[in-house]
Amino acid sequence: MGALSFISTVPSVIPLIQSTPATAILPIHHSRTITCKVEADPENEFSSSRRHILHCFGATVGMELIGRSSSFIEVANAADLNQRRQRSEFQSKIKATLSIALKGNPDLLPSVLTLSLNDAVTYDKATNSGGPNGSIRISSEINRPENKGLSGALNLLEEVKKEVDSYSKGGPIAYADLIHFAAQSAVKSTFLAAAIRKCGGNEEKGALLYSAYGSSGQWGLFDREFGRSDAQKPDPEGRVPQWEKSSVKEMKDKFSSIGFGPRQLAVMSAFLGPDQSATEALLASDPEVLPWVQKYQRSRETVSQTDYEVDLITTLTKLCSFGQQINYEAYTYPVTRIDLGKLKL
Secondary structure, X not given: OOOOOOOOOOOXXXXXXXXXXXXXXXXXXXXXXXXXXXXXXOOOHHHHHHHHHHHHHHHHHHHHXXXXXXXXHHHHHHHHHHHHHHHHHHHHHHHHHHHHHHHHXXXXXXXXXXXXXXXXXXXXXXXXXXXXXXXXXXXHHHOOHHHOOOHHHHHHHHHHHHHHHHHOOOOOOOHHHHHHHHHHHHHHHHHHHHHHHHOOOOHHHHHHHHHHHOOOOOHHHHHHOOOOOOOOOOOOOOOOOOHHHOOHHHHHHHHHHOOOOHHHHHHOHHHOOOOHHHHHHHHOOOOOOHHHHHHHHHHHOOOOOHHHHHHHHHHHHHHOOOOOOOOOXXXXXXXXXXXXXXXXX
């Protein structure tokens, strides 16, 4: 059984960045006239008239309040759209920076993937602690045996962070966001590299093939999970296996502890060490994991790789959200207002 490597021999990567400006159509409000018809009750004229008048008055006040509140809703919607636009533009810049950095260091792609995995699988469901919180950047954690060989990837991201922070208008980016966006960029670059190989190494044709057949999966959801907070101390020891020394059972047990099964273990094979082919050969020795290994190997041989790409994107998206409280206002900033009084016309 041959194993098709997901990350080996990555050629030049063309950054594919899509930015869709947010647009909105705000409702137009017209003035309203409320007419109340009051009919007298012959048996109790005063009581009936008063009741109807009060109902009419209440409706009038209610409509007026609704009309006034709509202006606040418009302001809130505009502010929300502005924040989403800022975050989207910031993400596009981050992805461009990461794409260039990873293209120049293809040998670090496996380490970037494992760095993301090891930062995230510290998650403990019982205590809702750990997870993709950037704690792996702390020296006492990155120097643990399970993180051996990942310092190069972390050093690369430290340089990326300096560049990102230099153009960020909403404050420095958290390592918790950067590490996992780097994993996303690494995955995308390997998907693109596979398309280029299918086109005989032609980058232009490969980019068109990936654009036409590549899966977007849950990347939209992944991008919304942006605004994590950095941990200020290392996560507890003993939560991350040494993948290269682990048995399949140990890997399955770890994945099970965070809510994943054999399917997710197989699709994440590229994250479990520098040699994906060797990892898949080991995983294939387990009867529960074998069918999934074979499924994804067959999928990678197709033009679209749909099954493989969709499942990997879905798994990575879930992995990178464990235990995180997302601040959806992170990296946003107030727009400078123009003082029209100072303009000289």
